[in-house]
Amino acid sequence: MSAFSISHRLRSFGYAFQGAKTLISSQHNAWIHAAATAGVVIAGIFYHVSRYEWALLVFAIAIVWMTEAMNTALEFLADEVSEEKRLRIGKAKDIAAFAVLLSAIASAIIGSIVFLPYIFVKK
Numbered sequence: 001m002s003a004f005s006i007s008h009r010l011r012s013f014g015y016a017f018q019g020a021k022t023l024i025s026s027q028h029n030a031w032i033h034a035a036a037t038a039g040v041v042i043a044g045i046f047y048h049v050s051r052y053e054w055a056l057l058v059f060a061i062a063i064v065w066m067t068e069a070m071n072t073a074l075e076f077l078a079d080e081v082s083e084e085k086r087l088r089i090g091k092a093k094d095i096a097a098f099a100v101l102l103s104a105i106a107s108a109i110i111g112s113i114v115f116l117p118y119i120f121v122k123k
Contacts, residue, residue, distance in 0.1 A: 019069070027072055029100070037061050040111060047118040056114055060107035067103040071096040 002008075024030050040057055049057070074096045078089045 053114045060110040063103045067100045
């Protein structure tokens, strides 16, 4: 293992940001996640949600982005291994896509729990 290096750590951030750029520029679903993220942040500011509610919203946003990133990474890797249709690769891609769907559903539920009281409670 090499010695700790600030320049190596900074370079690793560069790789991570390059990954974010690739995710956003290559995945249509990431555009939907970006729009949803912006909408949630704007709604959170508008409704003055509590710190606890912000924590839930940040968690929900992060889990969707993380699963989308892992799904995309798996798809890129699988396509590199084989461009032909292969049953097990297809199953792996389907399972990763399900993880994204599940995280999006869970995040929508969290968003509903946070925002519905603000929307329907009359002041």
